[in-house]
Amino acid sequence: MRLRGYLIGKTLWYLGAMVVAVGLNFLLPRLVPGNPVDAIVAQLGRSGTQAETLERIHRHYVEQFGLDQPLWSQFLTYLGNLAHFDLGTSFASYPAKVESLILEALPWTIGLQLPAILIGWLVGNALGALAAFKGGLFDRGAFLSSLFLSSMPYYCLAIILLYLFAVALPILPPGGGYEYGTTPELSIPFIVDVLRHYWLPFFSLVLIFVGGQAVGMRSMAIYELNSDYVNYGRSLGLPDNRIVRYIFRNAMLPQLTGLALSIGTLVGGALVTEIVFSYPGIGYLLFSAISQNDYPVIQAITLIIVITVLVSNFLVEVAYGFVDPRIRAAQAGER
Amino acid sequence: MRMVRFTPRFWISLAVFSVVVAFGVFGPMVAGDKLGEGVGGLYDPPSAQAWLGTDDLGHDIFTNLMFGTRTSLVIGFVAGAFATVIGVVVGLLAGYHGGRVEEALMGVTNVALAIPAIVVLILLSVALDFRSIVTMALVIAITSWPWTARAVRAQTSSVRTREHLDVARLSGAGTWNILLWDVLPYLMSYICMAFVLQISSAILAEAGLSLLGLGPSDSVSLGIMLNWALVGESLRTGAWWAFVPPTVLLTLIAFTLLMLQSSLDQVFNPRLRGGRRRPGLASLTPQTGVGLDVRGEEGGER
Numbered sequence: 001m002r003l004r005g006y007l008i009g010k011t012l013w014y015l016g017a018m019v020v021a022v023g024l025n026f027l028l029p030r031l032v033p034g035n036p037v038d039a040i041v042a043q044l045g046r047s048g049t050q051a052e053t054l055e056r057i058h059r060h061y062v063e064q065f066g067l068d069q070p071l072w073s074q075f076l077t078y079l080g081n082l083a084h085f086d087l088g089t090s091f092a093s094y095p096a097k098v099e100s101l102i103l104e105a106l107p108w109t110i111g112l113q114l115p116a117i118l119i120g121w122l123v124g125n126a127l128g129a130l131a132a133f134k135g136g137l138f139d140r141g142a143f144l145s146s147l148f149l150s151s152m153p154y155y156c157l158a159i160i161l162l163y164l165f166a167v168a169l170p171i172l173p174p175g176g177g178y179e180y181g182t183t184p185e186l187s188i189p190f191i192v193d194v195l196r197h198y199w200l201p202f203f204s205l206v207l208i209f210v211g212g213q214a215v216g217m218r219s220m221a222i223y224e225l226n227s228d229y230v231n232y233g234r235s236l237g238l239p240d241n242r243i244v245r246y247i248f249r250n251a252m253l254p255q256l257t258g259l260a261l262s263i264g265t266l267v268g269g270a271l272v273t274e275i276v277f278s279y280p281g282i283g284y285l286l287f288s289a290i291s292q293n294d295y296p297v298i299q300a301i302t303l304i305i306v307i308t309v310l311v312s313n314f315l316v317e318v319a320y321g322f323v324d325p326r327i328r329a330a331q332a333g334e335r
Numbered sequence: 336m337r338m339v340r341f342t343p344r345f346w347i348s349l350a351v352f353s354v355v356v357a358f359g360v361f362g363p364m365v366a367g368d369k370l371g372e373g374v375g376g377l378y379d380p381p382s383a384q385a386w387l388g389t390d391d392l393g394h395d396i397f398t399n400l401m402f403g404t405r406t407s408l409v410i411g412f413v414a415g416a417f418a419t420v421i422g423v424v425v426g427l428l429a430g431y432h433g434g435r436v437e438e439a440l441m442g443v444t445n446v447a448l449a450i451p452a453i454v455v456l457i458l459l460s461v462a463l464d465f466r467s468i469v470t471m472a473l474v475i476a477i478t479s480w481p482w483t484a485r486a487v488r489a490q491t492s493s494v495r496t497r498e499h500l501d502v503a504r505l506s507g508a509g510t511w512n513i514l515l516w517d518v519l520p521y522l523m524s525y526i527c528m529a530f531v532l533q534i535s536s537a538i539l540a541e542a543g544l545s546l547l548g549l550g551p552s553d554s555v556s557l558g559i560m561l562n563w564a565l566v567g568e569s570l571r572t573g574a575w576w577a578f579v580p581p582t583v584l585l586t587l588i589a590f591t592l593l594m595l596q597s598s599l600d601q602v603f604n605p606r607l608r609g610g611r612r613r614p615g616l617a618s619l620t621p622q623t624g625v626g627l628d629v630r631g632e633e634g635g636e637r
Contacts, residue, residue: 013445014449016446017445017446017449017450020446020450021449021450021454024450024454024455024458025454025458028458028459028461028462029458029461029462031462147593148590151586151589151590151593152586152589152590153539153542153543153585153586153589155542155543155546155561156582156585156586159561159565159570159578159582160579160582162570163570163573163575163578163579166571167570167571167573168573168575174570174571175571265451268451268453268454271453271543271547272543272546272547275546275547275565276565276570286457286547287547287548290457290461290547290548290549291548295461298457298458298461299458302454302457302458305451305453305454306450306451306454309449309450309451310449310450313449
């Protein structure tokens with residue numbers, strides 16, 4: 001029963017957060033001084049588009065956003081469109097639909113980030129645990145370099161790697177998702193080409209993840225090493241590998257949570273990496289949308305970031321409710 | 336306070352950070368108003384006239400760097416101060432009053448924590464037509480106060496039941512009086528550390544926004560310099576002097592402030608210092624674990 005109360009509470013709570021986030025997402029671009037549609041149409045007018053076409057484009061946007069209606073009814077239109085997965089029409093690349101732009105970019109971002117997060121997590125945890133057990137010089141070296149890597153802004157590392165391995169030592173291509181002039185297709189040469197462009201952005205992300213995870217895992221493992229149950233086990237004469245197993249299991253739980261949460265930040269976590277490498281993902285799309293005042297695209301991207309983060313946090317909390325009875329008790333007020 | 340013993344790590348990181356601050360404060364004074372003046376061609380390499388070469392508009396990069404450091408530090412300090420003050424006030428009120436007040440304030444805090452900061456930063460910056468340095472700092476502070484509030488609340492409610500507060504209440508002290516003189520002193524060490532972390536995260540947030548093209552209008556910051564270097568294709572043409580200096584400064588600031596925070600942690604929490612059994616390990620040990628705690632991530636479920 002307590003579990004059900006916990007789940008209902010969490011669900012309501014996250015629904016509330018989602019409503020606030022969607023509301024902000026709806027409201028903020030509308031606070032832009034003047035009307036974004038007028039601004040964008042004026043811009044088109046300067047570039048010599050015909051008056052008749054302008055009129056049509058203008059009418060299209062006003063109708064789509066319901067700009068001639070009161071704010072609350074605009075919000076309802078917005079929600080209705082969202083429910084149909086209709087994210088509107090891009091300003092900059094009219095008449096492309098926003099959702100098709102997003103669907104084009106999303107696989108690149110996921111393909112870059114997901115393997116980087118998973119591999120960074122595995123390597124980082126192994127390194128952190130090893131540093132904690134070995135101690136001594138190895139620990140100092142591994143710890144300080146991990147600390148340095150984890151505090152370094154990820155785009156700084158990306159810039160340095162790009163310069164070192166694509167410009168100073170031109171062994172890898174300096175950017176893009178694939179060779180300029182080719183079109184994405186399923187063929188061996190194209191896949192090889194994509195992989196060549198993949199290494200640098202990938203490594204710039206993996207190194208940062210390894211640093212963060214190693215620092216976290218090391219302190220968890222050392223904390224567990226000094227805890228009462230380990231001392232008790234030792235005084236009982238338990239073999240070392242048994243103790244190590246207990247330690248690992250206890251230190252793992254927070255690390256797994258961390259993994260789930262960083263998968264949630266997958267879309268919005270490393271936007272700038274893609275800008276540095278001109279990688280054709282969400283970050284690059286956002287960058288060009290911002291420079292062209294393409295509000296529908298900006299709005300759609302922030303919405304996707306919010307949804308992925310909230311959904312993954314929600315799933316983590318639900319999983320914790322099942323795994324850890326103490327949390328259910330705390331929620332029910334019986335701490 | 337006689338017991339406070341500052342570690343070498345504290346002094347080294349403080350010294351390095353002071354050098355960076357001095358560079359940002361005194362550099363622009365010495366340089367005068369040379370900012371934005373053309374001194375050479377496109378991406379001239381470093382020379383005796385332009386110590387770090389020129390950027391894509393022929394401006395002196397060393398001058399840009401001094402002004403950029405100043406802008407980034409101002410944003411860091413202003414945003415850090417605002418975020419810390421908001422966080423401390425909200426946390427104190429929630430933790431001290433408990434009940435309805437606490438539920439309401441923590442509800443707002445948790446919603447603000449749940450919505451990813453980058454989204455609010457992007458949307459607010461897009462909605463602002465002209466972004467001054469102070470506006471940028473405020474926008475960043477709006478997204479970064481909640482974790483301070485959450486941790487301050489946790490600490491305040493642990494202080495709330497102490498007896499000296501009853502004495503203060505019986506002698507007729509008002510709420511603000513009690514919070515200021517009887518509760519706040521217990522949190523000062525924590526607030527110092529949170530402030531240091533807020534500064535560094537604000538500086539990095541500004542740099543990230545600038546790289547997305549949403550930086551302060553009409554000013555140079557470290558992030559704006561990186562943005563110019565990327566847009567001006569300095570990476571692909573090999574003009575390292577355009578992007579290496581801001582990259583190094585940003586990394587230096589982030590790392591030094593982290594070191595400063597963790598050494599403050601060691602100073603304030605004597606139990607992190609001890610380590611009789613394994614001095615080498617224990618002295619470095621739990622500071623990162625507590626560092627997480629500073630961000631309030633572990634104080635959440637209590």
